[in-house]
Amino acid sequence: MTGTDSNTPQSATEYYWSELPKYIAAVEHAIATSQKIAMRPSDSRRQYWASVLFTRLCSAATSVLHLCPGSPVNRDGKHWDFSYLAPIIRSVVQTALMLFYLGTEAVGEDESRARLLVMQLRDCMERLLLFQNGGADQKQIDGFEKQASQLRSELKSNPYFARLPSRIRRSLIRGDRATILTDDQILDRLGVLDPQGRGLLRFCSSHADVSPLSYYRTGDNNRGRGEENEIDVNYSATAVAIAREFVQRADSDIQILFRDALTVSSVKKPSAARDERFESAFNYVKSWQGSHLDEFTKDGDPGTPLLCSDCFHDEGLRLTSAEVGQKDMSGCPNCGSQSSMKLTKKHVAFLAQRFFVRGSIRRPTYGGYPAVQFNTQQPTSIDVAPWLEPDIQLIEKTLQVGFFHYAPRLWMVGEVEPLKALQNANSRAEVISRILNDFPGRILDIDEHFYRVRTAPAHPDSFSEYDSPPGEKLGKGRLDTLELPILYGSQDLEVCLHECRVAAEDEIFIATLAPLRRLRLLNLAEVPWEETVTEFESLDMAIHMLFLAGSHSYEISREIASAAHRNGFDGLVYPSYFTLLRTGATPFETTLGLSHRRFPGFPEYARQNTISNLALFGSPIAEGLVTVRCIDRVMLNKVEYKLNFGPLLTDASRSDKAAASSSSRKPDQQS
Numbered sequence: 001m002t003g004t005d006s007n008t009p010q011s012a013t014e015y016y017w018s019e020l021p022k023y024i025a026a027v028e029h030a031i032a033t034s035q036k037i038a039m040r041p042s043d044s045r046r047q048y049w050a051s052v053l054f055t056r057l058c059s060a061a062t063s064v065l066h067l068c069p070g071s072p073v074n075r076d077g078k079h080w081d082f083s084y085l086a087p088i089i090r091s092v093v094q095t096a097l098m099l100f101y102l103g104t105e106a107v108g109e110d111e112s113r114a115r116l117l118v119m120q121l122r123d124c125m126e127r128l129l130l131f132q133n134g135g136a137d138q139k140q141i142d143g144f145e146k147q148a149s150q151l152r153s154e155l156k157s158n159p160y161f162a163r164l165p166s167r168i169r170r171s172l173i174r175g176d177r178a179t180i181l182t183d184d185q186i187l188d189r190l191g192v193l194d195p196q197g198r199g200l201l202r203f204c205s206s207h208a209d210v211s212p213l214s215y216y217r218t219g220d221n222n223r224g225r226g227e228e229n230e231i232d233v234n235y236s237a238t239a240v241a242i243a244r245e246f247v248q249r250a251d252s253d254i255q256i257l258f259r260d261a262l263t264v265s266s267v268k269k270p271s272a273a274r275d276e277r278f279e280s281a282f283n284y285v286k287s288w289q290g291s292h293l294d295e296f297t298k299d300g301d302p303g304t305p306l307l308c309s310d311c312f313h314d315e316g317l318r319l320t321s322a323e324v325g326q327k328d329m330s331g332c333p334n335c336g337s338q339s340s341m342k343l344t345k346k347h348v349a350f351l352a353q354r355f356f357v358r359g360s361i362r363r364p365t366y367g368g369y370p371a372v373q374f375n376t377q378q379p380t381s382i383d384v385a386p387w388l389e390p391d392i393q394l395i396e397k398t399l400q401v402g403f404f405h406y407a408p409r410l411w412m413v414g415e416v417e418p419l420k421a422l423q424n425a426n427s428r429a430e431v432i433s434r435i436l437n438d439f440p441g442r443i444l445d446i447d448e449h450f451y452r453v454r455t456a457p458a459h460p461d462s463f464s465e466y467d468s469p470p471g472e473k474l475g476k477g478r479l480d481t482l483e484l485p486i487l488y489g490s491q492d493l494e495v496c497l498h499e500c501r502v503a504a505e506d507e508i509f510i511a512t513l514a515p516l517r518r519l520r521l522l523n524l525a526e527v528p529w530e531e532t533v534t535e536f537e538s539l540d541m542a543i544h545m546l547f548l549a550g551s552h553s554y555e556i557s558r559e560i561a562s563a564a565h566r567n568g569f570d571g572l573v574y575p576s577y578f579t580l581l582r583t584g585a586t587p588f589e590t591t592l593g594l595s596h597r598r599f600p601g602f603p604e605y606a607r608q609n610t611i612s613n614l615a616l617f618g619s620p621i622a623e624g625l626v627t628v629r630c631i632d633r634v635m636l637n638k639v640e641y642k643l644n645f646g647p648l649l650t651d652a653s654r655s656d657k658a659a660a661s662s663s664s665r666k667p668d669q670q671s
C-alpha cells in the first residue's frame with residue numbers, strides 16, 4: 001500500500017479516489033492476461049489449476065468493483081458498505097493464496113502432488129458430507145468413499161507427505177484441511193503483506209464472518225447504514241489496496257508460469273510468403289481507414305492516466321471525457337488537475353472515436369458514414385474551430401495519430417444495387433419478389449403480446465380506437481396505403497411511444513394486444529446470410545438502409561407491404577427508424593471500410609441491436625385476428641436525453657462533397 005508524497009495527511013476520500021483507479025487498472029490488466037491464456041491447453045497440472053484459480057480470481061476481483069462507488073460498473077453508486085465488500089476481498093485473497101499454493105509456487109514434484117491430493121481429498125470429504133445430509137442414494141455415497149480411500153492411499157505413499165509431522169498427517173488424512181500449509185505460512189512464502197496488512201486482512205475476515213466487530217459500531221458517524229462516511233470510505237480504500245497487491249502478484253506469477261505460451265502468441269508469423277504488391281496495396285487502403293481501438297492497447301497499456309477532463313477547451317469534448325474517464329485524485333500529468341476524471345491511453349482512444357468519428361456521422365439520403373477518421377499513418381488534415389485546436393493537438397500527441405476527412409466507400413452513401421433498383425419504378429417489382437423469397441418468416445403466436453399507443457383517442461375505452469386508423473388518415477405512414485390499412489405496434493414500449501411522437505401534455509393510452517390465432521409475418525428485421533455478395537450487392541444492406549431512411553423512402557416500403565399482403569402474409573416485422581436512438585448503436589459500423597453486417601457472427605450482434613416494429617395488415621381487431629387484452633393510461637414523468645458530441649468542422653464542405661454528389665435531396669426530417 002502506498003502513501004502520499006505530500007506532508008498533509010490524506011483524507012479518506014482522497015485515499016479512496018487514488019486507490020480505486022489503481023485497483024481498476026490492475027484488474028483490467030489481469031483480465032487481459034487471463035484472456036491471453038484462456039485458449040491455450042495447459043502443459044501441466046500446475047498450469048491447469050493456476051488457470052482455473054486465476055479465472056476465479058479475476059471474477060471475484062470484478063465483483064469487488066460492483067460494490068465500489070465510482071467504479072466503471074458502479075459509476076453512480078452511492079451505497080458505501082464496507083461490511084459487504086470485506087467478504088469478497090477475503091475471497092480475492094484466499095483465491096490468490098490457493099493460486100500460488102497449487103499453481104505458481106515452484107516446488108518439487110512430490111510436494112506439488114501432495115498439495116493436490118490434500119485439496120482433492122478435502123473436496124471429496126466435503127461432497128460426501130453434503131450428499132450424506134442431502135439424502136443422496138447409497139451408490140453415490142459409496143462412490144465418494146471409494147474415491148477418498150484411493151486418494152488416502154496415494155497420499156500415504158507420497159515421499160513428501162511421509163516427512164510431515166505425524167499430527168499434521170493425521171489431520172490431512174481425515175480430510176479436515178484443504179492445504180498442508182496454514183494461510184499465514186502461505187502468506188510468508190508469498191511475501192506480500194506486512195504485519196499491519198495482515199491485521200487488516202483479519203479485520204476483513206471478521207466482517208465476512210459477521211463477528212460482533214462488524215456490527216458493534218453501527219450508527220457511529222453514519223457507519224453501517226450504507227451512507228457515505230469517513231470510516232467506511234477509508235476501510236474500502238484499504239481493502240481495495242490489499243486486493244490490488246494480490247491481483248498484481250497473481251498476474252505477474254501467471255505471466256511467468258505461462259511465459260512460453262504468451263511469447264509464442266506475440267511473435268508475428270513470418271510474412272515472407274505475402275506478395276509485396278498486395279502488402280503495399282493493403283497498407284495503402286488501411287492508411288485511409290480508421291484505426292481499430294485495440295491498436296492502442298494491445299501491448300499491455302499499464303492503465304496509467306495520461307490526460308484528464310480538465311485538459312480540454314471544447315465543452316463537448318470535456319463533457320464526453322468526463323463520461324469516459326475514471327475519477328482519480330492523483331494529479332493529471334498534463335495539467336495537474338486533481339479533481340478531474342482521468343484518461344488512460346485506452347480512454348483517450350475511445351474518446352477520440354466517440355467525439356470525432358461517431359460525432360461526425362453524416363446521413364445522406366440513404367446510408368451513413370463518419371466525416372472524420374483517425375489513424376497512425378495520416379497527419380492531421382482537418383480544420384476545426386479555434387477552441388478545439390489545442391485539444392486535437394493534445395490527442396494527436398498522446399495517441400500519435402492524425403485526423404483526416406474520411407472518403408466513404410460508395411455503398412455507405414447508398415450505392416447498393418438492390419436499393420438503387422428499388423428506387424426505380426421499373427426495376428422495383430423484381431427486387432421486391434427477391435425480398436419475399438430471401439427474408440425469413442416470423443410467427444407471432446397467441447401467447448405473445450405487443451403494444452399500440454394512441455394519443456387523445458375520442459373514446460379511450462373503445463377497442464376499435466386501437467385498430468388501424470380509419471380511411472381519412474390512411475396513406476401517410478411508412479407502410480399503409482388507401483387500399484391497405486395497417487395496425488402499427490411494437491414489443492418495445494419506448495419505441496412505441498417514440499414512434500407516436502408523444503409529448504408531456506398529451507393524453508396517452510396504451511393497449512396491450514395479443515393475436516387470436518398464429519399470425520404469419522415477413523421478418524425484414526432479420527439479417528439474412530448472403531454468402532458471396534459484397535455490400536454493393538447486398539439485399540440485407542438495401543433493407544437496412546431503407547428502414548433507416550426518412551419519408552422519401554415510404555413509396556418503396558409501402559409497395560413491399562402491399563406485395564407481402566398479396567402473398568398471404570398477415571403483416572411485417574421491420575427495423576424501427578428509432579432503433580439507433582433506442583439502442584445507442586452506431587449506424588453502419590465498419591472495419592477497414594467493410595460493413596460489420598457482412599462478417600460471420602455479426603448477424604447475431606446486429607439482431608441484438610435492432611428494435612423490431614410490427615405492422616399488421618387490414619383491421620386486425622375488427623377482423624378478429626387480434627384482441628385487446630387491456631388498456632392503460634400512460635403519463636410521461638421523465639424523459640432522458642443521451643448526447644453524443646462531435647466536432648464543428650470549419651472545412652465541413654470537404655467532407656460533405658461525397659454525400660452531395662450522391663444525392664441532391666436533403667436528409668429527411670420528420671415532424
Ligand SMILES: [Zn+2]
Binds near residue numbers: 307310334
Ligand atoms: Zn489534465
